[in-house]
Amino acid sequence: GMDLAAKVGYNANKAGEYGDAARTPQPGQTAKPDADIVTASTAVENVASPKTGSGQPPIGVNNTIAPLDRVRADSNDRVLTTNQGVPVASNQDSLKQGLRGPTLMEDFILREKITHFDHERIPERIVHARGSAAHGYFEAYKDLSDITRAAPFQQAGKKTPVFVRFSTVAGERGSTDTARDVRGFAVKFYTDEGNWDLVGNNIPVFFIQDAMKFPDLVHALKPEPHNAMPQAASAHDTFWDFVSLMPESMHMLMWAMSDRAIPRSYRTMQGFGVHTFRLVNAAGASVFVKFHWTPLQGTHSLVWDEAVKISGADPDFHRRDLWEAIEAGEFPEWELGLQVFTEEQADSFPFDVLDSTKLVPEELVPVQPVGKMVLNRNPDNFFAETEQVAFCTAHIIPGIDFTNDPLLHGRIHSYVDTQLSRLGGPNFHEIPINAPVTQVHNNQRDGMHRQTINRGRVSYEPNSLGGGVPYQAGTAGFTSYPQTAVGEDKVRGRPELFADHYSQARLFYHSQTPVEQAHIVGAFRFELTRVTVPAIRVRTLAMLANVDATLVNAVADGLGLEVPEPQPLATTRPLHDYEPSAALSLLARPGSTGVHTRRVAILVGNGTDLDGARAIYAGLLADGAVPRYVGQKLGKITGAAGDTLDVEITLEAGPAVIYDAMVIPGGEAASAALAMDAHALEFVRLQYRHCKPIMVVDGGGNLLAKADIPANLPDGTPDPGIIGATPADAAAALTAFKLAIAGHRVWVRETDPPMV
Ligand code: HDD
Numbered sequence: 001g002m003d004l005a006a007k008v009g010y011n012a013n014k015a016g017e018y019g020d021a022a023r024t025p026q027p028g029q030t031a032k033p034d035a036d037i038v039t040a041s042t043a044v045e046n047v048a049s050p051k052t053g054s055g056q057p058p059i060g061v062n063n064t065i066a067p068l069d070r071v072r073a074d075s076n077d078r079v080l081t082t083n084q085g086v087p088v089a090s091n092q093d094s095l096k097q098g099l100r101g102p103t104l105m106e107d108f109i110l111r112e113k114i115t116h117f118d119h120e121r122i123p124e125r126i127v128h129a130r131g132s133a134a135h136g137y138f139e140a141y142k143d144l145s146d147i148t149r150a151a152p153f154q155q156a157g158k159k160t161p162v163f164v165r166f167s168t169v170a171g172e173r174g175s176t177d178t179a180r181d182v183r184g185f186a187v188k189f190y191t192d193e194g195n196w197d198l199v200g201n202n203i204p205v206f207f208i209q210d211a212m213k214f215p216d217l218v219h220a221l222k223p224e225p226h227n228a229m230p231q232a233a234s235a236h237d238t239f240w241d242f243v244s245l246m247p248e249s250m251h252m253l254m255w256a257m258s259d260r261a262i263p264r265s266y267r268t269m270q271g272f273g274v275h276t277f278r279l280v281n282a283a284g285a286s287v288f289v290k291f292h293w294t295p296l297q298g299t300h301s302l303v304w305d306e307a308v309k310i311s312g313a314d315p316d317f318h319r320r321d322l323w324e325a326i327e328a329g330e331f332p333e334w335e336l337g338l339q340v341f342t343e344e345q346a347d348s349f350p351f352d353v354l355d356s357t358k359l360v361p362e363e364l365v366p367v368q369p370v371g372k373m374v375l376n377r378n379p380d381n382f383f384a385e386t387e388q389v390a391f392c393t394a395h396i397i398p399g400i401d402f403t404n405d406p407l408l409h410g411r412i413h414s415y416v417d418t419q420l421s422r423l424g425g426p427n428f429h430e431i432p433i434n435a436p437v438t439q440v441h442n443n444q445r446d447g448m449h450r451q452t453i454n455r456g457r458v459s460y461e462p463n464s465l466g467g468g469v470p471y472q473a474g475t476a477g478f479t480s481y482p483q484t485a486v487g488e489d490k491v492r493g494r495p496e497l498f499a500d501h502y503s504q505a506r507l508f509y510h511s512q513t514p515v516e517q518a519h520i521v522g523a524f525r526f527e528l529t530r531v532t533v534p535a536i537r538v539r540t541l542a543m544l545a546n547v548d549a550t551l552v553n554a555v556a557d558g559l560g561l562e563v564p565e566p567q568p569l570a571t572t573r574p575l576h577d578y579e580p581s582a583a584l585s586l587l588a589r590p591g592s593t594g595v596h597t598r599r600v601a602i603l604v605g606n607g608t609d610l611d612g613a614r615a616i617y618a619g620l621l622a623d624g625a626v627p628r629y630v631g632q633k634l635g636k637i638t639g640a641a642g643d644t645l646d647v648e649i650t651l652e653a654g655p656a657v658i659y660d661a662m663v664i665p666g667g668e669a670a671s672a673a674l675a676m677d678a679h680a681l682e683f684v685r686l687q688y689r690h691c692k693p694i695m696v697v698d699g700g701g702n703l704l705a706k707a708d709i710p711a712n713l714p715d716g717t718p719d720p721g722i723i724g725a726t727p728a729d730a731a732a733a734l735t736a737f738k739l740a741i742a743g744h745r746v747w748v749r750e751t752d753p754p755m756v
Pocket of ligand 1: 125126127128131165166167183184185186199200201205206210211214273274275356389390391407408410411414415416418419
């Protein structure tokens with residue numbers, strides 16, 4: 001019976017504070033009935049959970065949902081407890097001996113809360129620390145049992161749940177999404193025969209050929225060890241020092257300096273398994289395979305100036321894009337394609353298929369689509385799922401096998417090993433996001449954080465006391481492909497064909513459109529300008545001199561350097577001349593989803609023709625685009641006809657770079673006012689500079705002119721990306737505008753340096 005407030009007059013009006021209302025149930029706050037909370041006992045496989053983070057996929061589509069329900073927590077209509085389940089009376093103050101006295105050691109509630117907090121962070125991934133993930137499923141187009149017994153491919157229409165994590169490589173966990181970097185593309189298939197992880201990238205080749213060099217590569221790439229700079233960037237001395245001494249990196253560098261390294265979205269990237277793998281059928285026959293993921297959204301990248309500015313405007317640009325698309329029901333899709341070839345074919349290739357710095361040109365082996373992947377559900381909890389997911393190249397299933405790629409062999413060790421320190425022990429497979437949907441039975445026991453309660457006294461094999469279980473699966477189980485290896489010496493070395501470091505770098509460069517080639521030049525120029533040691537610049541130019549004369553001349557010119565002698569070749573064989581391959585150009589894959597999810601800014605102000613603006617807004621929305629009314633400040637604006645409209649976001653909070661296109665609706669007065677605002681002028685100029693389509697009604701007042709936007713291209717022809725309209729023909733112009741948006745960018749406008 002002690003009334004503290006009365007006793008000491010302390011915080012007498014505490015109950016009047018806002019926060020108190022949130023601490024106890026308020027009138028009208030009704031809890032969900034218990035029936036909604038799926039517990040282990042009510043969880044049925046294939047029933048969609050009411051507790052999913054986002055739009056629920058159709059029943060039966062993703063059966064990782066039900067198994068995870070046993071660990072989902074829902075605090076709806078529950079009181080606060082300690083980790084021991086003890087109800088907690090107050091979550092506001094620590095226990096003290098008197099209001100102004102010392103906090104007591106016995107305050108187990110405070111100590112438990114702080115202790116748990118102190119250990120909230122786990123070591124971040126040494127590479128690929130920054131990432132975003134989603135759930136979904138893979139659906140096979142056809143029965144591939146003739147070439148593989150892998151569970152996902154045994155039947156047309158078969159669906160296998162997946163969890164996919166996209167990532168950058170170099171940056172730390174909180175780093176910006178739009179860094180120039182390779183992107184990770186890791187897919188965990190929860191198959192009927194255990195988990196299969198396809199841990200790939202958005203680039204089909206790698207920097208190095210042998211896992212022995214991976215720690216060196218990563219040490220060179222990561223922030224420099226003395227001053228921890230730069231964050232999430234390869235544009236520094238140690239990276240270019242290393243790669244310019246490792247010419248095997250030349251091919252991957254071409255890709256990494258291309259627009260592949262600054263994707264518009266995770267949804268618009270290709271993915272690749274990189275290594276040559278094996279497929280093995282039920283009879284034990286094997287073929288080689290390369291895995292390709294092709295986005296149905298098309299491939300689409302940023303331009304560098306834009307990527308840099310997005311890093312400031314929205315460092316979560318890719319994470320937000322993926323999350324919002326899935327929340328909106330715009331489920332991203334990728335087609336899985338296979339390049340299948342025999343060992344005999346491989347022997348005839350002018351490169352070694354065990355070399356991860358080489359790709360198999362599609363002209364040599366076409367990519368056949370075998371299924372599609374749909375991402376349809378956001379994680380419930382970032383840490384529990386996206387952070388704790390553990391991908392391992394060692395996770396393969398019957399029907400898939402490794403080849404002798406020496407990079408792959410090192411990976412088979414590394415991924416399991418890294419989880420031991422990252423996730424704290426050998427039981428990381430029990431963390432719900434990592435647990436297979438199939439049952440696990442073996443005699444492995446104990447270890448840190450063990451969840452499973454194994455019954456009985458037998459944990460060895462053979463045994464009679466346990467009836468001999470679990471039995472070996474025999475031929476039904478995983479059987480390694482009996483690759484022949486006889487009479488070989490133990491050596492540290494590489495096959496001769498690995499030493500051709502330039503033929504495919506050349507192939508890549510020659511397969512790009514002029515626009516893409518110009519971006520590659522710009523990227524090398526930028527990165528090498530950031531390098532401070534001149535000799536490293538020169539050494540890199542000496543590598544480029546082996547790729548293409550135009551390329552090295554342009555890069556050298558940008559650096560104010562003479563082109564040096566080409567770096568000596570590591571091979572005595574002549575380089576191979578490949579035919580250019582259109583499939584290697586990003587612009588070759590516009591995609592099939594039109595303007596869906598494309599963000600369009602409609603600049604509005606007092607005096608805008610609001611009927612016209614609303615019609616454009618509605619027309620964009622109807623086709624799945626994401627229009628936004630962008631104005632000088634939040635609140636209502638008054639249109640030309642005296643009606644009003646709510647501004648959705650400001651020029652300041654939603655700057656140009658986060659939109660794919662823009663509209664200047666009719667309304668002389670609005671445009672005149674915007675033309676006095678440097679934010680608006682900058683907005684228009686950046687949209688123009690980044691080659692985005694611009695729709696202008698009634699000439700846009702003097703806004704375009706004040707922003708120095710030329711109506712014509714340098715050659716005098718009209719800019720096809722500036723779509724003029726009058727209020728009368730706005731509908732037809734909107735159709736043309738949408739076509740331009742679906743075509744991504746208006747590259748004919750681009751000059752180096754930019755003119756606006
Ligand atoms: Fe790796 C993470 C992809 C070579 C060692 N790697 C990691 C991830 C991806 C890749 C996508 C993040 C997975 C996730 O989202 O959790 N790595 C690749 C590709 C490679 C490659 C496509 C070349 C073909 N990696 C590679 C080598 C080694 C590693 C040669 C070591 C010998 N990679 C790791 C790692 C990481 C990792 C240290 C860090 C965190 C993790 O594994 O779980 O083990």
